[in-house]
Amino acid sequence: MTVQQTLSIIKPDAVGKNNIGDIIARLEKKGLNIVAAKMLHLSKEQAEQFYAVHKERPFYGELVQFMTTGPVLAMVLEGEDAILQNREIMGATNPSEAAPGTIRADFASSIEENAVHGSDSPETAGFEIPFFFTQEEILKRTR
Ligand code: ADP
Numbered sequence: 001m002t003v004q005q006t007l008s009i010i011k012p013d014a015v016g017k018n019n020i021g022d023i024i025a026r027l028e029k030k031g032l033n034i035v036a037a038k039m040l041h042l043s044k045e046q047a048e049q050f051y052a053v054h055k056e057r058p059f060y061g062e063l064v065q066f067m068t069t070g071p072v073l074a075m076v077l078e079g080e081d082a083i084l085q086n087r088e089i090m091g092a093t094n095p096s097e098a099a100p101g102t103i104r105a106d107f108a109s110s111i112e113e114n115a116v117h118g119s120d121s122p123e124t125a126g127f128e129i130p131f132f133f134t135q136e137e138i139l140k141r142t143r
């Protein structure tokens, strides 16, 4: 077991439905600590860069469009095996395949508008966390 940091985003659909609090409650209840957070409205360029890994996928254009439809809440979560833990709490990409009780099963409306993003590996987290946060913006939990 190792303490990790992972990037979480509450996507525009979930922000628009006022599901921020319910989603964060699930993350905190599982022992993930928020060590950085900011709300922002992504530009087209930011969304394109963030999802550049999916550039060749057929859904890339729609994904970029969706992610710019409203504000998002970007967070750094910290905890034991935070990357995998967060992915488990999120559930499968397609909400119709997401396990009961996961965030996507309960808050996502489609495979595209699926409420949350989470880094899928240490390498991805290493790109995604500095994409949104400077070192100074990531805080130590002192109590
Ligand atoms: P995840 O977010 O679970 O890591 P991916 O990295 O595969 O999933 O995809 C990134 C995002 O692109 C998804 O969360 C979803 O918003 C969107 N997406 C993925 N697959 C599709 C698809 N087949 N059609 C439309 N949008 C999709």
Ligand code: MG
Binding pocket: 118, 120
């Ligand atoms: Mg992914």
